Amino acid sequence: MIRFWSRRLKTGLLTENPEVDAELKAIQNELKSLVAKKFAGSLAIRMVDSGSCNACEAECNALSNPYYDLERLGIYFVASPRHADVMLLSGLMTFNMTPHVLDAYKQIPAPKWVITLGACPVMEAPFEQTFAIKAPAEDHLPIAHHIPGCPPEPIEIIRAFLVFLRKI
Amino acid sequence: MRLIARYAKELEKVFEIVTVWDKEIQKEQVPKEDPRIATLTRTHPAAIWFERKMHDDFGIVIEDAFDNRPLVHQERFPKALHPLRKSFRETTLEFDDYRPYKYEVIGGDGVFEVAVGPIHAGIIEPGHFQFSQAGEEMLHQEVRHFYKYRAIEKMLEGKTLFEAKAIIERISGNESIAYQIAWRDIVLQAAQCELPQSNRQYHALLLELERTIHHLTDLGFIPNDAGFSAALAFASRLSEEARCELKKITGHRFGFAAIDFESHKLDKEALTVYLDGLEEAITFFETWITDIPSLWDRFDTTGILKMKKAVKYDTVGIMARASGLSLDRRDDPFYRAHGFELQSEKSADVAARFKVRIAEVKNALLMMRNFAVPGCESVTLGMVQDGEYFSFTESSIGELFMSIELKEGLITRFFVRDPSFVNWQALHLMMPGNIIADFPLINKSCDLSYAGNDL
Incomplete structure (x- = not known):
């Protein structure tokens, strides 16, 4: 463990590249204060995959890595829809997943918002309509905000959270 | 013989059942009016998902099968509908009445069930796991998937190989490069072309980088599931850096659209600087993590998949290699000339799968140095010829099998067997004797794809 801590102290803060860092720095205060004002300091997100290729999930997981460290801004991914303010929805709303997505939405206490993530839930990915797909998501749920991209990069997701917070 | 895949195809008057073994490909034809085949599950238990899927897709009856439940078609799917038949052309379906699914469970005094998923x-x-529990101890687990079923096979019918590319590379995001290389090999066969050495090296470099990203992600998440989150912080930093490197080379963090027949340039020096840094970091990581006894206490002897069972269930990839099998599609003269060495372990537990991942990252580092070419050239493809083509690629999970049949330049049947499809079926073998709290750890040590499995 001593080896680890000495390395930890030497490493210091991680930076992606100067531009991303500058942008993060510029928006993090506003993000943090909006989360404080509108969600009492913590915005809880329940991520639901309704049939994605798993790249959107990988990018959401990347939000927790030391480069982005989303939790320091007061935004958390939670395990249960009952703890959530927002459902972050990725994927094509497959025939098999749609009833479960709607179930999860029902479990989120009001007030609640749905944010669609990536090209799939709005049917803008290269995938074409088949009998097994129920997208677009707006046919089933009220969508408060959409994050475009295939998949959206972590910094784009953070940027989109800011736009969403300003909007509501 | 090892079973790789088993699937059906609709011809004019008959259904053709294709069974792909490691040494040969068998074909059998059955009449369309009363399609029946014999099951292979007595000798190859992993044939059952292939056969249940065949029934869902085409209505082919599997005689003497011990399991006749639908696989892909879930509770609300209309009855007796076989959407992969050519006569089926609907693009929307309404929900039918709810018909409950009968899980495999173990009965007995005090034995209870735990349902986990699909979310x-x-x-x-998303996917579902049904556990039969005796207290903390798992007696049995059933893996139930296909929640993400998008009907990719049907979606691709009627497209040209090049129209299909954008969809194929998005079947499973974390294996995108592998899927693209499988597609590339089929295009090369259909266009009767040889790929120049530099292009092969460039593509192989990207595949090793994708493997590195996948393994690094797991090297963080596996210890995290054993309660050691410092490893996640360390490894997720490395996987983020690897993803940025992939973006630097291909312009996309997952390498979508990266494999083509165009010329590309590679900044060899920048790549070498990156690889040097990663090599130092992974060496540190290995020394550090090997020295944490409480972690290995959780890893050792957890979730064992004995070699005999790994063979019986036709497993591939990391799972097979960690159970002592020498199974790797990269084991060929091209890869060996670039430094490939097959990595395997004998203890067959979570620790083995963790160690194989570290070893494969180190081997991928060496190969990436050897694959680093200043660039590759553009290739002129010949006319695409009709026919039936097969390809095999070693993705970051294991052997990926793809088959495409072309008629008049259009796809008439697309089939892909993600390594996860066979490996998921062997997952339950690792559970008995372990406690349910170890399930996430065991599951993560295999890290299988849901999207590639469900299609």
Whole structure:
């Protein structure tokens, strides 16, 4: 463990590249204060995959890595829809997943918002309509905000959270 | 013989059942009016998902099968509908009445069930696990998937190989490069072309980088599931850096659209600087993590998949290699000339799968140095010829099998067997004797794809 801590102290803060860092720095205060004002300091997100290729999930997981460290801004991914303010929805709303997505939405206490993530839930990915797909998501749920991209990069997701917070 | 895949195809008057073994490909024809085949599950238990899927897709009856439940078609799917038949052309379906699914469970005094999924407690793909429990101890687990079923096979019918590319590379995001290389090999066969050495090296470099990203992600998440989150912080930093490197080379963090027949340039020096840094970091990581006894206490002897069972269930990839099998599609003269060495372990537990991942990252580092070419050239393809083509690629999970049949330049049947499809079926073998709290750890040590499995 001593080896680890000495390395930890030497490493210091991680930076992606100067531009991303500058942008993060510029928006993090506003993000943090909006989360404080509108969600009492913590915005809880329940991520639901309704049939994605798993790249959107990988990018959401990347939000927790030391480069982005989303939790320091007061935004958390939670395990249960009952703890959530927002459902972050990725994927094509497959025939098999749609009833479960709607179930999860029902479990989120009001007030609640749905944010669609990536090209799939709005049917803008290269995938074409088949009998097994129920997208677009707006046919089933009220969508408060959409994050475009295939998949959206972590910094784009953070940027989109800011736009969403300003909007509501 | 090892079973690789088993699937059906609709011809004019008959259904053709294609069974792909490691040494040969068998074909059998059955009449369309009363299609019946014999099951292979007595000798190859992993044939059952292939056969249940065949029934869902085409209505082919599997005689003497011990399991006749639908696989892909879930509770609300209309009855007796076989959408992969050519006569089926609907693009929307309404929900039917709810018909409950009968899970495999173990009965007995005090034995209870735990249902997990399809939506899990983390940022993860959907799937269902049904556990039969005796207290903490798992007696049995059933894996139930296909929640993400998008009908990719049907979606691709009627497209040209090049129209299909954008969809194929998005079947499973974390294996995108592998899927693209499988597609590339089929295009090369259909266009009767040889790929120049530099292009092969460039593509192989990207595939090793994708493997590195996948393994690094797991090297963080596996210890995290054993309660050691410092490893996640360390490894997720490395996987983020690897993803940025992939973006630097291909312009996309997952390498979508990266494999083509165009010329590309590679900044060899920048790549070498990156690889040097990663090599130092992974060496540190290995020394550090090997020295944490409480972690290995959780890893050792957890979730054992004995070699005999790994063979019986036709497993591939990391799972097979960690159970002592020498199974790797990269084991050929081209890869060996670039430094490939097959990595395997004998203890067959979570620790083995963790160690194989570290070893494969180190081997990928060496190969990436050897694959680094200043650039590759553009290739002129010949006319695409009709026919039936097969390809095999070693993705970051294991052997990926793809088959495409072309008629008048259009796809008439697309089939892909993700390594996860066979490996998921062997997952339950690792559970008995372990406690349910170890399930996430065991599952993560295999890290299988849901999207590639469900299609």
